[in-house]
Amino acid sequence: MLLHLRPRWGLRSGSCPEAESNQFTVASFNLERFYDTTNDPNISDVALTSTAFVNRLNKLSLSVRNVLKCPDILGVEEVENLPTLQAVATKINNDAIASGQSNPNYQAYLAEGNDVGGIDVGFLVKTSRVVVADVTQVGRMRRMSIQLQSTRRSE
Secondary structure (H helix, E strand, O other), rough: OOOOOOOOOOOOOOOOOOOOOOOOOOOEEEEEEEEEOOOOOOOOOOOOOOHHHHHHHHHHHHHHHHOOOOOOOEEEEEEEOHHHHHHHHHHHHHHHHHOOOOOOEEEEOOOOOOOOOEEEEEEEOOOOOOOOOOOOOOOOOOOOOOOOOOOOOOO
């Protein structure tokens, strides 16, 4: 189960508080179709140029480090695959060290989904603060159905 919270006040620079020593932090980030540079003929994806991929990595690293303050667990939506999420983790870890911040030591976790566009959900986890016992995808092959009711009044 993925818990997705959105603050009502919106995300502003510096808006995420630091965790106390007896707390842990969890955040969610929609990566808005974060694809890699490879065109996969089996899915309906977009192959980014190397420049576009690096630019997206740079912006994401800044956001996670300086706005979200490197949460202990970061749930991500709309990332193409595990190698892409691993590139994100490596970028954030390296940038943190280069800027004098603590290395979050993020480890990437992702299970391939069944989206026709090839986007998946995953997690970045600080291995220094959280031990991952298991990663299980639930309901991958289930179809969601929604039954809508009319809001019109009968006359």
